Amino acid sequence: MSEPAHQRAHPRTPGTLFLVPTPLDFGLRGSAPAPESRATQWLPHDTLSVAAGLSHWISENAKSTRAFLKRVAAEIPLAKPLQEQHIAELPRLAHKKGDHASAAGLDVQARALLAPALEGHDMGLVSEAGMPAVADPGSSVVRAAHTLGVPVRPLVGPVSLMLALAASGLNGQQFAFAGYVPQDSDERARRLRELESLSMKTGQTQILIETPYRNATLLQALLQHLQPQTRLAVCLGLGLGQQVTRSETVRQWRARSEPLSGLPLDLPAIFLFGSS
Amino acid sequence: MSEPAHQRAHPRTPGTLFLVPTPLDFGLRGSAPAPESRATQWLPHDTLSVAAGLSHWISENAKSTRAFLKRVAAEIPLAKPLQEQHIAELPRLAHKKGDHASAAGLDVQARALLAPALEGHDMGLVSEAGMPAVADPGSSVVRAAHTLGVPVRPLVGPVSLMLALAASGLNGQQFAFAGYVPQDSDERARRLRELESLSMKTGQTQILIETPYRNATLLQALLQHLQPQTRLAVCLGLGLGQQVTRSETVRQWRARSEPLSGLPLDLPAIFLFGSS
Numbered sequence: 001m002s003e004p005a006h007q008r009a010h011p012r013t014p015g016t017l018f019l020v021p022t023p024l025d026f027g028l029r030g031s032a033p034a035p036e037s038r039a040t041q042w043l044p045h046d047t048l049s050v051a052a053g054l055s056h057w058i059s060e061n062a063k064s065t066r067a068f069l070k071r072v073a074a075e076i077p078l079a080k081p082l083q084e085q086h087i088a089e090l091p092r093l094a095h096k097k098g099d100h101a102s103a104a105g106l107d108v109q110a111r112a113l114l115a116p117a118l119e120g121h122d123m124g125l126v127s128e129a130g131m132p133a134v135a136d137p138g139s140s141v142v143r144a145a146h147t148l149g150v151p152v153r154p155l156v157g158p159v160s161l162m163l164a165l166a167a168s169g170l171n172g173q174q175f176a177f178a179g180y181v182p183q184d185s186d187e188r189a190r191r192l193r194e195l196e197s198l199s200m201k202t203g204q205t206q207i208l209i210e211t212p213y214r215n216a217t218l219l220q221a222l223l224q225h226l227q228p229q230t231r232l233a234v235c236l237g238l239g240l241g242q243q244v245t246r247s248e249t250v251r252q253w254r255a256r257s258e259p260l261s262g263l264p265l266d267l268p269a270i271f272l273f274g275s276s
Numbered sequence: 277m278s279e280p281a282h283q284r285a286h287p288r289t290p291g292t293l294f295l296v297p298t299p300l301d302f303g304l305r306g307s308a309p310a311p312e313s314r315a316t317q318w319l320p321h322d323t324l325s326v327a328a329g330l331s332h333w334i335s336e337n338a339k340s341t342r343a344f345l346k347r348v349a350a351e352i353p354l355a356k357p358l359q360e361q362h363i364a365e366l367p368r369l370a371h372k373k374g375d376h377a378s379a380a381g382l383d384v385q386a387r388a389l390l391a392p393a394l395e396g397h398d399m400g401l402v403s404e405a406g407m408p409a410v411a412d413p414g415s416s417v418v419r420a421a422h423t424l425g426v427p428v429r430p431l432v433g434p435v436s437l438m439l440a441l442a443a444s445g446l447n448g449q450q451f452a453f454a455g456y457v458p459q460d461s462d463e464r465a466r467r468l469r470e471l472e473s474l475s476m477k478t479g480q481t482q483i484l485i486e487t488p489y490r491n492a493t494l495l496q497a498l499l500q501h502l503q504p505q506t507r508l509a510v511c512l513g514l515g516l517g518q519q520v521t522r523s524e525t526v527r528q529w530r531a532r533s534e535p536l537s538g539l540p541l542d543l544p545a546i547f548l549f550g551s552s
Contacts, residue, residue: 019442019443038321040320040321040322041320041321041322041432042320042322042432043320043432044316044317044318044319044320044433045314045316045317045321046316046317046318131438131439131442132442133441133442133445133448134438134441134442134448135448135449136448136449137449138442138448139442139444139445139446139447139448139449139552140445142442142443142444142445142523143445143446143507143523143552144445145445146445146521146522146523146524151521152443152445152521152523153443153519153521154439154440154442154443154514156317156318156319156433156434156439156515157320157432158432159435159438161438162407162410162435162437162438163407163430163432164430165409165410166295166407166408166409166410166414166415166418166430167295167418167428167429167430168415168418169409169415169416169418169419169420169421169422169428170415170419171415172409172410172411172412172414172415173411173412173413173415173453173455174452174453174454174455175452175453176450176451176452176453176480177449177450177451177452178450179449179450204452231419238430239432243429245422245427245428245429246422247418247419247422247428248422276415276419
């Protein structure tokens with residue numbers, strides 16, 4: 001029996017790929033986080049401590065990874081100074097939102113990114129905000145790690161989808177994250193009705209996201225197309241000072257004279273609905 | 277226009293319902309956490325700090341909530357001593373696994389539990405392990421809070437389903453949590469094939485849980501009934517010392533001489549599969 005090629009080429013014990021969550025106020029509207037915002041607000045000590053010990057990173061954006069490391073350094077000294085940190089960016093193609101299929105074609109590039117792990121270095125995978133490889137394109141790197149025999153270890157931190165699910169009061173025992181819905185209004189209406197009928201049949205909560213400038217459009221479409229007895233929740237600015245969660249039946253939403261008023265719809269939003 | 281009854285009866289500003297995550301090693305096999313295990317391993321400072329300030333709780337089990345508060349107190353002094361903490365238990369019925377519909381019938385009891393919030397006290401909702409109202413029955417309390425006008429605020433902490441999803445390398449841009457599958461082997465086979473065909477059609481990752489003593493049975497059923505090209509991942513003992521994640525195609529799993537050997541299948545497990 002011959003060994004897989006990567007084992008022949010890299011005889012030493014591989015490092016671990018740590019999945020390192022980042023604060024949710026990260027890169028928000030391109031602005032820096034509030035000066036009083038500390039990484040300890042979002043991340044347990046163990047996550048900060050592992051992050052401070054790493055010096056090889058894979059990220060969507062090297063600039064925001066350096067900003068993240070500065071916030072880590074404010075709590076725990078980094079093992080290597082910022083200018084000695086190696087930060088490799090995920091290939092651009094993998095950034096396309098909701099497009100997991102094309103990301104699968106990137107497995108070859110993902111393997112190349114893991115070369116330091118095969119040489120024995122521990123590495124960190126980070127996303128722009130929250131948990132890497134959840135609602136973002138990082139999973140090709142994680143798949144490549146499994147293929148190459150690089151151990152994968154997820155670290156605890158914020159997952160906005162689950163904060164929203166818990167806060168919604170909707171069914172947390174059956175749920176689905178559907179990502180983005182179509183922008184064409186007819187297709188969107190069809191998709192929302194399809195998801196709602198799934199939910200009525202199975203009790204499954206449906207979770208959606210949208211880019212902030214389309215939040216109001218999506219919320220209006222949800223109010224227009226869902227059944228009156230369906231519960232609709234929107235979580236805005238999760239974990240930020242202005243955080244708001246509203247969870248009511250569509251009937252109750254519609255009974256408001258101005259259903260959208262009072263909601264900070266310019267903030268990152270998560271939309272949830274279901275039959276409960 | 278008349279005000280809702282609860283506003284007449286409780287004229288003061290309600291407290292906030294905080295959703296307080298707990299460590300994942302909690303209540304594991306009925307044993308106490310390892311002595312070296314600290315709450316800061318799992319929870320950010322802000323979560324610990326809010327928890328330490330509360331004295332009204334809603335939980336599945338008062339005993340484990342007191343154990344949690346002892347771990348919080350080891351990091352940050354509690355605003356009120358343990359013996360002055362008010363801990364109300366969720367009605368037993370709501371504990372039935374995966375049964376969200378019957379939990380909906382408990383909305384009346386859930387409202388009663390929120391009486392302290394209506395009197396102005398901040399409250400904490402905790403689950404046995406991880407994020408309350410995700411994969412556990414706490415959502416009836418959250419729904420009741422929204423109905424009563426009690427603000428809901430989720431706090432950051434571990435969500436085992438998302439740690440597993442990230443670690444699996446499966447599609448994190450479309451996924452569903454299906455809870456438990458049927459115990460009858462024919463029904464289970466049918467359900468697994470149904471979930472797999474959904475996944476092949478949509479790219480959606482399927483996430484399942486099982487009680488530890490049935491982990492091996494479920495894993496065998498997955499290996500038997502899924503297609504060879506489907507990727508199957510199992511995460512065991514998430515966040516614990518012994519943590520293991522294995523993610524391979526079913527073909528690769530089957531090619532092992534003893535596919536289940538070397539896996540600590542007595543630990544809490546999360547199973548994931550999908551077409552990527």
